Amino acid sequence: MSASFTLQLATDEPQDLALPLFLERVPAGFPSPAQDYIESELNLHQYCVRHPAATFFLRASGNSMTSAGMRDGDLLVIDRAVTPEHGDTIVATAEGEFIVRQLQLRPRLALRSLTPPYQAKDINPDELDIFGVVTHFIHSTRSK
Amino acid sequence: MFALADVNSFYASCEQVFRPDLKGQPVVVASNNDGCVIARNKEAKALGIKMGEPWFKLRERGFSKNVHCFSSNYALYHSMSQRVMAVLEALAPRVEQYSIDEMFLDIRGIDHCMGFEDFGRQLRTQVKAYTGLTIGVGMGPTKTLAKSAQWASKEWPQFGGVLALTTSNPTRTLKLLSLQPVEELWGVGRRLSKKLNALGIATALDLARTHPAFIRKNFSVVLERTVRELNGESCIDLEEAPPTKQQIVVSRSFGSRITDYESMRQAICQYAQRAGEKLRQERQFTRHIGVFIKTSPFVEGEVYYGNVASEKLLLPTRDTRDIIAAAMKALDRIWIDGHRYAKAGIMLGDFFPTGVAQLNLFSDEQPRENSEALMKIIDSINTTGLGQIWFAGKGVNQAWQMKRDMLSPSYTTCWKDIPVARIH
Numbered sequence: 001m002s003a004s005f006t007l008q009l010a011t012d013e014p015q016d017l018a019l020p021l022f023l024e025r026v027p028a029g030f031p032s033p034a035q036d037y038i039e040s041e042l043n044l045h046q047y048c049v050r051h052p053a054a055t056f057f058l059r060a061s062g063n064s065m066t067s068a069g070m071r072d073g074d075l076l077v078i079d080r081a082v083t084p085e086h087g088d089t090i091v092a093t094a095e096g097e098f099i100v101r102q103l104q105l106r107p108r109l110a111l112r113s114l115t116p117p118y119q120a121k122d123i124n125p126d127e128l129d130i131f132g133v134v135t136h137f138i139h140s141t142r143s144k
Numbered sequence: 145m146f147a148l149a150d151v152n153s154f155y156a157s158c159e160q161v162f163r164p165d166l167k168g169q170p171v172v173v174a175s176n177n178d179g180c181v182i183a184r185n186k187e188a189k190a191l192g193i194k195m196g197e198p199w200f201k202l203r204e205r206g207f208s209k210n211v212h213c214f215s216s217n218y219a220l221y222h223s224m225s226q227r228v229m230a231v232l233e234a235l236a237p238r239v240e241q242y243s244i245d246e247m248f249l250d251i252r253g254i255d256h257c258m259g260f261e262d263f264g265r266q267l268r269t270q271v272k273a274y275t276g277l278t279i280g281v282g283m284g285p286t287k288t289l290a291k292s293a294q295w296a297s298k299e300w301p302q303f304g305g306v307l308a309l310t311t312s313n314p315t316r317t318l319k320l321l322s323l324q325p326v327e328e329l330w331g332v333g334r335r336l337s338k339k340l341n342a343l344g345i346a347t348a349l350d351l352a353r354t355h356p357a358f359i360r361k362n363f364s365v366v367l368e369r370t371v372r373e374l375n376g377e378s379c380i381d382l383e384e385a386p387p388t389k390q391q392i393v394v395s396r397s398f399g400s401r402i403t404d405y406e407s408m409r410q411a412i413c414q415y416a417q418r419a420g421e422k423l424r425q426e427r428q429f430t431r432h433i434g435v436f437i438k439t440s441p442f443v444e445g446e447v448y449y450g451n452v453a454s455e456k457l458l459l460p461t462r463d464t465r466d467i468i469a470a471a472m473k474a475l476d477r478i479w480i481d482g483h484r485y486a487k488a489g490i491m492l493g494d495f496f497p498t499g500v501a502q503l504n505l506f507s508d509e510q511p512r513e514n515s516e517a518l519m520k521i522i523d524s525i526n527t528t529g530l531g532q533i534w535f536a537g538k539g540v541n542q543a544w545q546m547k548r549d550m551l552s553p554s555y556t557t558c559w560k561d562i563p564v565a566r567i568h
Contacts, residue, residue: 053226053234053274057559058563058564059562060567061565066567075562080273080274080276091565093164096167098164114568
């Protein structure tokens with residue numbers, strides 16, 4: 001009984017092993033049907049801040065609630081780019097302090113207090129120094 | 145046409161915007177470590193307070209009662225500067241931020257719609273309304289002339305802070321230049337002006353009438369450019385994007401002198417971290433890390449010592465850990481016990497745009513794994529304001545930190561520091 005062997009020389013190059021390559025990619029799961037309809041999330045900063053370069057944040061301070069509903073510790077959004085109009089809530093400076101008042105242009109220029117007894121104080125146009133218009137204020141319902 | 149907008153007594157004005165009680169009061173701002181006066185408003189100027197005067201001397205003269213002094217609050221100044229820049233960018237087509245309080249604007253063609261000075265006044269009104277800061281505006285056919293116009297707008301109040309030098313009104317330009325001392329020109333320092341004065345060139349007009357070739361031969365190409373610019377030939381264009389940095393330096397004077405090695409290590413470690421942050425912002429990799437330490441040269445009876453050492457890395461890096469390690473090696477080579485060190489710093493150089501460099505064939509040094517991701521996380525934590533993380537080598541209790549005893553709140557960058565408005 002004899003068996004025949006074929007001897008093969010070891011070559012430098014290993015023999016090619018051809019494997020099929022699939023050009024199609026296999027999707028893992030299904031693509032989101034919403035993919036073409038993605039919109040960016042709502043952004044509160046965008047809502048409150050129309051002029052970033054002119055917007056400043058101030059903190060309200062005082063014991064009583066104002067007629068506008070503003071309370072102690074609320075965050076005031078001040079937009080200096082907005083032209084103050086009659087009835088606007090504004091931050092003005094008086095006696096070296098920032099104060100929140102309602103601007104009254106008619107019948108006379110005056111600053112009206114937002115807390116009882118809602119006094120209006122006539123003011124000389126030259127002395128009026130408005131820091132900016134309060135466009136929003138943010139009140140946290142839970143105290144920290 | 146160029147315009148130069150600069151904020152009047154910028155640092156002092158930033159402080160005053162949020163302090164209505166300081167309206168009309170003298171205000172000065174002191175340099176880091178509360179050393180010298182680096183900014184003052186016009187009320188402080190009227191009291192005779194000079195730039196560069198040491199604050200302790202002013203205190204001795206009794207100014208601390210009626211003059212309000214602030215430590216430099218760069219967080220606030222940067223925020224306000226960005227606001228001014230944003231307002232100007234909305235109004236002018238191209239803006240170059242030249243310094244924290246000066247911006248060059250390209251205003252070509254504006255005169256098709258409105259007069260240059262009307263436009264300047266519009267800029268002024270808008271910046272004042274939006275930010276509470278007052279700017280002066282100088283305009284001219286070249287940057288140098290715009291700067292001269294801005295100088296004049298401050299010198300003579302009748303211009304109301306806005307002045308344009310146009311080619312249609314050459315007598316005005318000549319008049320102004322004849323009144324401007326040469327040392328007030330953009331790019332002409334005190335040393336250069338001394339040399340010019342010796343040659344009989346005393347005013348800007350004298351310089352404008354000197355032959356450019358003569359200036360190039362006896363001075364430099366840079367000054368020749370100034371001469372040409374004074375004659376209305378624009379040589380220096382607007383630089384909207386700052387050129388890529390060739391070097392990053394982080395250095396500070398200490399609040400109190402450092403005498404022990406451990407504190408110095410902490411300081412260097414902190415500067416290394418800051419330098420790493422800057423490097424990554426620039427999207428660069430560094431291969432050259434230098435450290436310098438020095439004592440104060442002004443103290444009598446002390447021997448001055450200052451030295452610098454540097455490390456060269458095989459692989460370019462932007463990993464803070466590599467930078468700290470190299471900096472520590474460099475520090476060990478130059479540290480000498482017994483000196484009272486006043487200042488130290490770190491320099492990064494030899495930048496590469498990628499971390500790849502010619503590798504040494506036999507080197508087994510490999511870039512750190514996941515370094516990119518780690519640095520990204522660290523930077524993002526430190527910039528969101530959620531908290532601060534740092535390498536332990538910086539330490540926590542730093543007695544040598546910069547002294548800023550008169551620091552104002554960060555009114556625009558920190559929630560707990562925002563100003564208060566009274567509602568009743």
